[in-house]
Amino acid sequence: MMHLLPPLPVAGPLAVAALLLATSRLLPARVPDTVALLTVLLATAACVAMAVGTAATPLTYWFGGWTPRDGLVLGVGFVVDQPGAALAAFIGLLFAATLVFAWGYYDEVHAHFHVLMLLFLAGMIGFCLTHDLFNLFVWFELISVAAFALTGYQLRQSALEAALNFTVVNTLGSYLMLAGIGLLYARIGALDFTGLGRGVAAHPGDVVVAAAFTLLASGLLIKGAQVPFHFWLADAHAVAPSPVSVVFSGAMVALGVFGVGRLTWTVFADSLPVHAVVHALLLGLGCASAVVGGLMALAQRHLKRLLAFSTISHTGILLAGLALLRQDATAGMLAYLVGHGLVKAALFMLAGILLALCGAIDEITLRGQGRALWPVGIAFGAGGLLLAGLPFGILQHGLGLIDAAAHAEGRGWVGPVLTVGTALTGAAVLRAGGRIFLNLGPDPGFESRAPTEADREKADRPLWLMLAPPAVMLLAAVVSGGPAAGFAMRAAGQAMQPDSAHILGGPSLPPTPFPAEPPGTGLAWISVAVAIALAGLLLMRHRLPRRALALNDRVSDAVVGSMARLHTGRIGDYVTWMVFGLALFVVSFVLT
Amino acid sequence: MTRTARLLLFALSCLVLAPATLALAWHMPAFGAHPLPYGEAINAVATAERHVTNMVSAVNFDYRGIDTLGEESMLLCAVTGVSVLLRGARGESTRARPGRVHGQPLRPRSTAMTLIGRVAAPVVLLFGVYVALHAMSTPGGGFQGGVIIASGLLLAFLGDGYRTWRRIVPSHLMDAIEGGGALLFALSGLLGLLTGAAFLANVLPFGEPGSVTSGGLMIPINLGVAGAVAGGFAVLFGEFLEETRVELSDRPAGGDT
Numbered sequence: 012m013m014h015l016l017p018p019l020p021v022a023g024p025l026a027v028a029a030l031l032l033a034t035s036r037l038l039p040a041r042v043p044d045t046v047a048l049l050t051v052l053l054a055t056a057a058c059v060a061m062a063v064g065t066a067a068t069p070l071t072y073w074f075g076g077w078t079p080r081d082g083l084v085l086g087v088g089f090v091v092d093q094p095g096a097a098l099a100a101f102i103g104l105l106f107a108a109t110l111v112f113a114w115g116y117y118d119e120v121h122a123h124f125h126v127l128m129l130l131f132l133a134g135m136i137g138f139c140l141t142h143d144l145f146n147l148f149v150w151f152e153l154i155s156v157a158a159f160a161l162t163g164y165q166l167r168q169s170a171l172e173a174a175l176n177f178t179v180v181n182t183l184g185s186y187l188m189l190a191g192i193g194l195l196y197a198r199i200g201a202l203d204f205t206g207l208g209r210g211v212a213a214h215p216g217d218v219v220v221a222a223a224f225t226l227l228a229s230g231l232l233i234k235g236a237q238v239p240f241h242f243w244l245a246d247a248h249a250v251a252p253s254p255v256s257v258v259f260s261g262a263m264v265a266l267g268v269f270g271v272g273r274l275t276w277t278v279f280a281d282s283l284p285v286h287a288v289v290h291a292l293l294l295g296l297g298c299a300s301a302v303v304g305g306l307m308a309l310a311q312r313h314l315k316r317l318l319a320f321s322t323i324s325h326t327g328i329l330l331a332g333l334a335l336l337r338q339d340a341t342a343g344m345l346a347y348l349v350g351h352g353l354v355k356a357a358l359f360m361l362a363g364i365l366l367a368l369c370g371a372i373d374e375i376t377l378r379g380q381g382r383a384l385w386p387v388g389i390a391f392g393a394g395g396l397l398l399a400g401l402p403f404g405i406l407q408h409g410l411g412l413i414d415a416a417a418h419a420e421g422r423g424w425v426g427p428v429l430t431v432g433t434a435l436t437g438a439a440v441l442r443a444g445g446r447i448f449l450n451l452g453p454d455p456g457f458e459s460r461a462p463t464e465a466d467r468e469k470a471d472r473p474l475w476l477m478l479a480p481p482a483v484m485l486l487a488a489v490v491s492g493g494p495a496a497g498f499a500m501r502a503a504g505q506a507m508q509p510d511s512a513h514i515l516g517g518p519s520l521p522p523t524p525f526p527a528e529p530p531g532t533g534l535a536w537i538s539v540a541v542a543i544a545l546a547g548l549l550l551m552r553h554r555l556p557r558r559a560l561a562l563n564d565r566v567s568d569a570v571v572g573s574m575a576r577l578h579t580g581r582i583g584d585y586v587t588w589m590v591f592g593l594a595l596f597v598v599s600f601v602l603t
Numbered sequence: 604m605t606r607t608a609r610l611l612l613f614a615l616s617c618l619v620l621a622p623a624t625l626a627l628a629w630h631m632p633a634f635g636a637h638p639l640p641y642g643e644a645i646n647a648v649a650t651a652e653r654h655v656t657n658m659v660s661a662v663n664f665d666y667r668g669i670d671t672l673g674e675e676s677m678l679l680c681a682v683t684g685v686s687v688l689l690r691g692a693r694g695e696s697t698r699a700r701p702g703r704v705h706g707q708p709l710r711p712r713s714t715a716m717t718l719i720g721r722v723a724a725p726v727v728l729l730f731g732v733y734v735a736l737h738a739m740s741t742p743g744g745g746f747q748g749g750v751i752i753a754s755g756l757l758l759a760f761l762g763d764g765y766r767t768w769r770r771i772v773p774s775h776l777m778d779a780i781e782g783g784g785a786l787l788f789a790l791s792g793l794l795g796l797l798t799g800a801a802f803l804a805n806v807l808p809f810g811e812p813g814s815v816t817s818g819g820l821m822i823p824i825n826l827g828v829a830g831a832v833a834g835g836f837a838v839l840f841g842e843f844l845e846e847t848r849v850e851l852s853d854r855p856a857g858g859d860t
Contacts, residue, residue, distance in 0.1 A: 015796060018669075018792070018796075018801075018802035018803075022672070022789055022792055022793065022802060025672065025676050025785070025789050026786055026789035026790065026793070028676070028679070028785075029676075029679065029782045029783070029784075029785035029786035029788075029789060029831075030782065030786050031782070032679065032683065032778060032781065032782030032785075033778060033779045033781070033782025033783045033786060034779070034782070035778060035782075036775045036778065072801070072802075073801060074667075074668065074669040074801060074802055074803050075665060075666065075668055075669075075795070075801055075802070075803040075804050075805065076795070076800055076801040076804040077666055080644075083640060083641070083644055085641075085644060085645070085648075085666050086666050086667060087667050087669045087670060123683050123686060123687050124687075126679075126680075126683050127680060127683055127684065127687070130676050130679065130680045130683075133676065134673075134676075137673065145667075145670060146667075146669065146670055146673070149670050149673035149674060149677070150673060152673075152674075152677055153673055153676055153677050153680060156677050156680045156681050156684065157680050157684075159684060160680060160681070160683060160684025160685075160687055160688070161684075163684070163687070163688045164687060194627075194631075197631065197632055198631075198632060199638070200638035200639060200640050200641060201640075201641070202641075217630065218626050218627055218629075218630040219627065219630055219631060219632075222623070222627045576604075577604060579604055581604075583609060584604045584609055587604075587609050587612050587613045587616070588612075590613060590616040590617070590620065591612055591613075591615075591616045593616065593620060594615070594616035594617075594619040594620050597619050597620060597623040598619060
């Protein structure tokens with residue numbers, strides 16, 4: 012039975028999407044909602060079954076029955092392993108929660124929203140399971156096209172430029188990726204990961220291989236919104252409807268980083284130069300993203316832009332975990348990916364509730380407006396504290412594993428740097444929460460200069476229906492710590508096969524023992540304390556003595572203001588930074 | 604960022620990237636000397652195994668059929684996205700009037716245009732069907748044929764105007780053809796699962812090499828692609844042509860050109 016499952020979570024949603032489109036004008040209201048939700052749940056169930064069933068060995072599936080002949084791969088294969096299947100299952104759950112959250116919201120357009128969401132889901136699941144580079148690109152493109160369409164869903168004139176920025180930057184990313192695939196194919200003549208890995212092993216220090224990695228990784232890091240490729244994300248989030256933002260931040264961005272990991276563990280598993288660059292450059296970019304995203308989140312007043320920059324920061328933590336290239340760090344990354352997805356998706360839903368019920372998304376406009384919605388406020392505060400690093404649950408397990416791995420690698424500075432990111436993003440969310448739900452902060456500081464927009468979404472659903480999915484997700488993020496970390500550890504071991512240890516030049520890595528107790532919580536409490544203190548300082552500005560206020564303004568303008576001035580919203584700047592990012596790869600290959 | 608800063612950063616990056624690109628070009632496999640084990644293997648086996656003479660179709664619809672299913676969905680997604688972005692259904696009613704640029708008169712269509720449209724449309728349609736049907740034996744196939752079919756439909760607009768075009772190309776029918784084509788592709792893949800084989804396994808008789816009926820499962824897949832592409836492009840044209848109409852609420856119904 013298991014061996015029949017791999018194509019179903021991809022082909023099923025595709026078929027249902029086609030069916031919904033073909034019959035869209037005949038279907039009564041609520042039918043697309045129900046059919047889409049059922050399809051997502053079935054696809055998720057198939058992914059869960061595969062995640063459980065592949066504990067011992069990954070499952071290989073050849074489409075069309077084209078098993079390789081004499082080592083030559085004629086068809087396309089999926090290799091379903093635990094990390095891929097579990098990630099696909101998590102994404103399925105996120106989609107299910109989103110469809111519940113958006114229940115009945117999209118009545119007017121002939122089920123088009125549901126068609127797009129199902130295609131989006133199929134692309135993401137295919138991306139997680141595939142074992143073929145071109146096939147990976149096909150799903151990557153499907154994800155992109157669905158994302159462009161969903162972003163523009165409520166397109167207004169003022170938002171056109173932001174949506175266009177998103178489309179242009181991500182399409183350039185696709186071009187980079189396709190060029191990288193072309194280079195590898197020209198050199199090796201294969202497209203499946205195993206064949207490519209063998210080919211790369213035969214030319215480990217080849218310039219063509221290095222260039223291919225540069226292009227592939229840049230394309231994926233654009234999707235992963237990492238410094239200096241990150242500029243589009245906040246623009247896209249600011250215009251996308253909130254159910255779509257949930258999926259963008261919860262799943263799509265993280266998939267970019269997972270894709271880099273997938274290629275590093277398989278195709279480039281035997282290229283020492285590539286691993287040196289991952290170890291140096293990607294670690295640096297991850298840490299930079301964590302800090303830049305945190306600072307920029309603090310500088311926002313548009314709640315969805317704020318959360319978008321916090322996504323950049325937390326995805327930076329994922330990239331840093333990946334770049335350490337150790338089983339425990341990878342396990343930390345996978346755990347953090349799921350935890351961040353849950354918490355950030357919940358926060359975007361809460362922002363969506365404010366959009367629907369209070370008719371605004373601007374932190375300063377909304378001040379005190381949320382007092383009647385105290386359950387939303389409690390959830391929002393809990394989400395902020397979890398982002399700040401509250402030492403309960405899966406996020407803390409993930410970050411603790413990454414921190415411990417960095418220490419073992421002799422890079423003890425990584426943990427504290429990433430903690431700066433969590434403290435800053437936590438402070439930003441807590442400041443917004445304090446202002447909206449507690450009526451604090453009458454005197455806004457630098458955030459009042461941030462871009463904002465009057466916005467609203469339809470208020471056609473009861474509060475409990477909108478509040479249930481984020482509440483469940485926050486609860487899941489808190490209670491799922493230990494078991495999830497154990498699962499992530501096993502999954503990371505499978506993901507990094509063929510044994511990644513020799514990549515780093517050392518002998519085979521000893522299997523990292525499952526952490527008996529949650530990792531150290533000292534750093535986490537410091538992060539939470541800093542976040543609360545910072546949020547308090549920003550909300551109590553009006554109580555500061557004049558001298559302290561002047562100092563505060565000078566410091567914040569120097570740190571946050573200069574950063575904010577780089578985020579211009581102009582496409583020319585974004586592309587320039589992208590070219591700069593490519594140059595960074597080149598420099599890094601030359602130096603390492 | 605100021606213009607100068609941007610140009611400076613760009614120039615600096617290019618200074619790094621240019622020698623890297625040159626080094627890459629230098630190290631690329633020599634022209635024509637690529638290892639091409641895949642193409643050679645397909646050329647060697649496809650005719651014997653699948654009774655087809657167009658290797659590109661064999662790769663697209665059989666050996667790497669799942670890629671094509673993904674690409675088909677991408678087209679579906681892009682067209683649906685355009686419908687969502689441009690929606691407003693302003694011209695779905697045939698009473699909608701053409702919009703006009705201020706100060707420019709709407710000229711009536713010449714009879715020559717109508718004649719050319721009426722003569723060419725059926726020929727183009729027939730050619731599209733021909734290209735689509737001969738996917739497995741000659742260059743072409745559902746993608747190319749589908750686009751030609753959709754252009755044939757568009758000729759009806761050029762020759763006979765928006766309202767006639769709306770009548771012969773109703774958007775719900777095009778939606779159905781587009782979605783139905785993609786569904787046919789996906790269901791063809793599931794056919795293999797029912798017989799216990801893999802998804803997209805070719806479980807139909809392969810037919811005579813060089814004939815229209817060769818290729819087994821590739822036939823319904825090709826038809827599905829043709830439908831999805833023809834329907835998709837027709838929907839796309841429809842969405843853009845609707846943009847030439849004035850919204851019904853803006854003006855009372857009037858004459859068409």
